Every structure is written in C-alpha cells, then in structure tokens.
Amino acid sequence: MLRGIAALLLFQLLGESLVFLTRLPVPGPVVGIVLLFAALQAGRRFGHSGYPRIEAVADSMLANLGLMFVPAGVGVVALWGLVESQAAAIIAVLVLSAVFTLAITVWTFIGVRRLMARAGEKR
Amino acid sequence: MRSPIELWVYLSTSPLIWLTLTVCTWIAATEISQRLRRNPLANPVLISVIFLSLVMTAFGIPFETFFAGAQFVHFLLGPATVAIAVPLYRNWENVKKLLLPIAAALVVGSLAAVASVVVLGQAFGLSQEVMISFLPKSATAGVAMAISSEMGGNASLTAVLVILTGIIGAVIVTPFMNLMRIQDYAARGFAAGLTSHGIGTARAYEVNATAGLFAGIAMALNAVATSVVVPLATSLLMH
Incomplete structure (x- = not known):
C-alpha cells in the first residue's frame, strides 16, 4: 500500500515541478496523470511490474473521491456570505448552465460516435 | 480527574477530532447513499457537507479550526487526480x-x-x-x-x-x-x-x-x- 501511495505522490510532485519549470497553464496533478500513464505503458513494454500495488491504492482512492471534496464543501457554507446577496440568480445560472453543458457535451459525444460508426460501416 | 467539559475544550481545538469526524461522516454518508440505492439526492458529498456544517454551526466552531483537521483529506485531491x-x-x-x-x-x-x-x-x-x-x-x-x-x-x-x-x-x-x-x-x-x-x-x-x-x-x-x-x-x- 505504501509503495502505491508513494508512486502517486511522486508523480504529482513530478507534475507540479514540470508545470512550475515550464510555466505550462495546466494543473500539476493533470500533468501527473500523463506522466504516470506514460510510465505504466513503458513499464508494460519493459516487463517491469509495480503495477498491482499502484492499482490497489488508485482504485480505493477513486472509490472515495467524493470524500476529498467534503472539506471544500464545508468551506462553501462558511463562505456563503459571498453569494448571499445574489443567491437566487447565482443558483439559477449554475443549474441552467449545468443542464446546458451536460446536454451539449453528451450529444456531441454520441453524435460523433455515431458518425464514426457509420463511416466504419461504409468502409 | 478532569471534567468532560475540559475534554471538549481540549478536543475541539485539536485537528484530530475534525479529521476523525470528517472521515466517519463520509463513511456513514456512503452507507446512507447505498441504502437509498444511490438516489441522486442522497449524494454522499452533499449529506456530509450538510451534517458537518450543522455540527460546526451548532458548536460555534470556526472553519479554520475544522480545516486544520480536514485539510489532510483535502490534500489527497492531488494524488487522487x-x-x-x-x-x-x-x-x-x-x-x-x-x-x-x-x-x-x-x-x-x-x-x-x-x-x-x-x-x-x-x-x-x-x-x-x-x-x-x-x-x-x-x-x-x-x-x-x-x-x-x-x-x-x-x-x-x-x-x-x-x-x-x-x-x-x-x-x-x-x-x-x-x-x-x-x-x-x-x-x-x-x-x-x-x-x-x-x-x-x-x-x-x-x-x-x-x-x-x-x-x-x-x-x-x-x-x-x-x-x-x-x-x-x-x-x-x-x-
């Protein structure tokens, strides 16, 4: 377990460092995803296997991803004063924007997927 | 023997109790969410936030005190990503x-x-x-x-x-x-x-x-x- 945690921390650290050095407009943990993914692919190619250890830790963290948002969520209640005066308008914009974004994203994904399937059939 | 009130004064300012409460609340919230067959309204993040906020308000705990404990969980957002x-x-x-x-x-x-x-x-x-x-x-x-x-x-x-x-x-x-x-x-x-x-x-x-x-x-x-x-x-x- 400890090695899995160490690997995740290490790749986050690498990601953060790379972002700091190159001034990339990307969050460090996102670069960490890319680096860890590349390392796992390379590991498969060279037959090295620390993978099961990382997999166990990663899966249990992702299964409890919501927990990590709880402190920030409690912060929202503490900071409610910031939105209180315009609360109704803000909630309305949030809900409508979320529905719109969900709809347009899912339809684009499905639309392109269908187009690809159709192009595949023709071939 | 010290009094229970002294214990509360001691605990409520330490990060330990708020970290423990955050993790236990989350476990209970996921349990509730499962029992309700993952009903979208029984979102475990929402349940946890509401419960913990009620506790903070009821006991007059400042957010900074809570976060001193909860930050250990918050920190895991990076590695989880x-x-x-x-x-x-x-x-x-x-x-x-x-x-x-x-x-x-x-x-x-x-x-x-x-x-x-x-x-x-x-x-x-x-x-x-x-x-x-x-x-x-x-x-x-x-x-x-x-x-x-x-x-x-x-x-x-x-x-x-x-x-x-x-x-x-x-x-x-x-x-x-x-x-x-x-x-x-x-x-x-x-x-x-x-x-x-x-x-x-x-x-x-x-x-x-x-x-x-x-x-x-x-x-x-x-x-x-x-x-x-x-x-x-x-x-x-x-x-």
Missing part, C-alpha cells in the same frame, strides 16, 4: 477508439460551460466581478481558483461556485440522462466529468465503472481546456 492514470491505462484499448468523440465533446463542452455563464449571467444581471469568478466553475477547484485570480475574479467565490456546480451536476446528471434516454455510459460519464469535475466524477463512479473512467478523463481534459477558454472569454467580456 493522478490516480486517474490507472483506469486510463487499464482501459486504454477502449479509450483509444473514442479519441474523436472525446476531442469533439471537450471542445464543444468547454465552450458551452463558459458561454452559457456569459449569456445567463447577463440575463440574470450578475455583476462583472461575480461573472469573472463564475467562468471557470466547471474546472476542478485548484485550477478554477488559479484562473479566477489571474483574471481579476475572487478566488474564494470561485471555490464556492465550483463546489456548487459539482454538487448540482452530480445530483441532476442521472435523472437528466435517464430522461433523455441516453444509455451510452462513456458519453454520460464524460458529460458529468466535464460539467462537474471531481464531484461529477465521484458520482459517475457510483453509477458505472465506464462512466467513472470517462468522467475522470473529462475532468482532466477540461481543467486544461478551461484555462485556455476563460482568458479568451474574459477578454471578449471586457470589450
């Missing part, structure tokens, strides 16, 4: 086939998330400062706050809007997709992660493993896309 590489690696053969829909949905979705705020914000008469803090709301918290302060928004306000977007999206995504009769779990998950970052991703993992994977991919990609789209939208807003 990196962890998305694992399901990505495991399912790469399937993901590879869907790179085109992923790219298209990312471009259209990230623009929609920002453009809808501009249009709706003007319709509902939001002030310009609020609007700028609003724009990066679909990106994950750390990124959104960084973008907001760079554009002259209020980072704390952005944090509030990010979390609210996350919870709202996580609550509406399942009923909305069912209403639309969409059964493609890759597409459903991608939309959830793009709209509602990690909280949407957490919800997607509850519903379906494929949805969770694509939500994670969308969350990571939209963090990058939002940091490109928001500066553009802000410069348009200023003119």
Whole structure:
C-alpha cells in the first residue's frame, strides 16, 4: 500500500515541478496523470511490474473521491456570505448552465460516435 | 480527574477530532447513499457537507479550526487526480477508439460551460466581478481558483461556485440522462466529468465503472481546456 501511495505522490510532485519549470497553464496533478500513464505503458513494454500495488491504492482512492471534496464543501457554507446577496440568480445560472453543458457535451459525444460508426460501416 | 467539559475544550481545538469526524461522516454518508440505492439526492458529498456544517454551526466552531483537521483529506485531491492514470491505462484499448468523440465533446463542452455563464449571467444581471469568478466553475477547484485570480475574479467565490456546480451536476446528471434516454455510459460519464469535475466524477463512479473512467478523463481534459477558454472569454467580456 505504501509503495502505491508513494508512486502517486511522486508523480504529482513530478507534475507540479514540470508545470512550475515550464510555466505550462495546466494543473500539476493533470500533468501527473500523463506522466504516470506514460510510465505504466513503458513499464508494460519493459516487463517491469509495480503495477498491482499502484492499482490497489488508485482504485480505493477513486472509490472515495467524493470524500476529498467534503472539506471544500464545508468551506462553501462558511463562505456563503459571498453569494448571499445574489443567491437566487447565482443558483439559477449554475443549474441552467449545468443542464446546458451536460446536454451539449453528451450529444456531441454520441453524435460523433455515431458518425464514426457509420463511416466504419461504409468502409 | 478532569471534567468532560475540559475534554471538549481540549478536543475541539485539536485537528484530530475534525479529521476523525470528517472521515466517519463520509463513511456513514456512503452507507446512507447505498441504502437509498444511490438516489441522486442522497449524494454522499452533499449529506456530509450538510451534517458537518450543522455540527460546526451548532458548536460555534470556526472553519479554520475544522480545516486544520480536514485539510489532510483535502490534500489527497492531488494524488487522487493522478490516480486517474490507472483506469486510463487499464482501459486504454477502449479509450483509444473514442479519441474523436472525446476531442469533439471537450471542445464543444468547454465552450458551452463558459458561454452559457456569459449569456445567463447577463440575463440574470450578475455583476462583472461575480461573472469573472463564475467562468471557470466547471474546472476542478485548484485550477478554477488559479484562473479566477489571474483574471481579476475572487478566488474564494470561485471555490464556492465550483463546489456548487459539482454538487448540482452530480445530483441532476442521472435523472437528466435517464430522461433523455441516453444509455451510452462513456458519453454520460464524460458529460458529468466535464460539467462537474471531481464531484461529477465521484458520482459517475457510483453509477458505472465506464462512466467513472470517462468522467475522470473529462475532468482532466477540461481543467486544461478551461484555462485556455476563460482568458479568451474574459477578454471578449471586457470589450
């Protein structure tokens, strides 16, 4: 377990460092995803296997991803004063924007997927 | 022997009790959510936040005291984001086939998330400062706050809007997709992660493993896309 945690921390650290050095407009943990993914692919190619250890830790963290948002969520209640005066308008914009974004994203994904399937059939 | 009141005074100012309470509340909330068959309204993040906020208010605990304990959980957001590489690696053969829909949905979705705020914000008469803090709301918290302060928004306000977007999206995504009769779990998950970052991703993992994977991919990609789209939208807003 400890090695899995160490690997995740290490790749986050690498990601953060790379972002700091190159001034990339990307969050460090996102670069960490890319680096860890590349390392796992390379590991498969060279037959090295620390993978099961990382997999166990990663899966249990992702299964409890919501927990990590709880402190920030409690912060929202503490900071409610910031939105209180315009609360109704803000909630309305949030809900409508979320529905719109969900709809347009899912339809684009499905639309392109269908187009690809159709192009595949023709071939 | 010291009195129980002394014990409370001692404990309530230590990080330990708030960390313990946060983790135990989460476990109870996931239990409740499972018992209610993952009903979208019984969202474990929402249940935990409401319960903990009630406790804080009831005992008059300042947020800083709570966060001194809860920050250890908060810190895990980074490594948990990196962890998305694992399901990505495991399912790469399937993901590879869907790179085109992923790219298209990312471009259209990230623009929609920002453009809808501009249009709706003007319709509902939001002030310009609020609007700028609003724009990066679909990106994950750390990124959104960084973008907001760079554009002259209020980072704390952005944090509030990010979390609210996350919870709202996580609550509406399942009923909305069912209403639309969409059964493609890759597409459903991608939309959830793009709209509602990690909280949407957490919800997607509850519903379906494929949805969770694509939500994670969308969350990571939209963090990058939002940091490109928001500066553009802000410069348009200023003119």
